[in-house]
């Protein structure tokens with residue numbers, strides 16, 4: 676197996692391939708605050724015991740808000756750039772469903788270099804419920820896919836998940852801190868082989884491996 680990791684400082688700028696790229700620091704604080712509020716609202720709605728009149732009034736307010744905000748939509752695929760603590764430039768998608776900074780559905784999972792790969796902490800609220808009190812297996816797979824995809828990007832740019840294999844070792848609890856880790860285990864031609872885990876209290880609840888296949892970006 677050949678491990679030939681391209682330095683991340685050489686990652687291409689998505690703007691060169693026609694993507695809209697905004698600086699993460701330039702995202703309006705009011706918009707980030709709104710995202711947080713909507714995330715809280717979604718969790719509240721999923722569990723509210725408010726009476727019918729209150730629900731009807733809230734529904735009208737939310738419909739009105741949606742109409743007010745549905746102006747000048749950002750194009751699908753809008754990306755953000757940010758300077759990582761080690762000075763390199765990271766890219767991501769603003770509306771990514773696992774960790775996009777503008778997606779209220781995304782649990783706030785921030786993955787950072789940890790010396791071996793990437794790691795991040797996240798606590799999933801009841802919005803991500805599958806079995807009673809437990810995280811949905813699809814979300815577990817989604818978080819692993821994201822962590823594996825992001826770490827694959829550190830090995831030479833854009834890639835897509837060709838194969839994802841997840842083993843669910845223990846139930847993953849809601850409302851409890853989880854650690855997500857990922858690393859590159861090999862690079863073979865266009866394939867980037869990656870592995871990762873989700874832990875609670877240091878114990879692995881789920882682990883995954885993936886084959887990410889490097890893709891050519893439009894115009895490259």
Ligand SMILES: CCCCCCCCCC(=O)SCCNC(=O)CCNC(=O)[C@H](O)C(C)(C)COP(=O)(O)OP(=O)(O)OC[C@H]1O[C@@H](n2cnc3c(N)ncnc32)[C@H](O)[C@@H]1OP(=O)(O)O
Nearest residue numbers: 766767820821824825828835836837838864865866886888
């Ligand atoms: C910086 C931002 C970071 C963002 C992170 C985001 C994380 C989220 C990741 C995702 O969710 S990606 C979305 C889900 N995945 C997809 O939609 C991919 C859909 N599939 C495809 O587009 C194509 O099948 C794919 C690009 C993966 C491969 O097609 P190709 O025609 O380019 O590949 P090809 O058939 O030439 O095979 C290239 C190599 O990959 C291998 N391969 C292809 N499919 C495979 C497979 N399914 N399993 C294992 N290996 C596979 C294949 O054997 C070969 O290996 P070798 O070099 O050893 O010959």
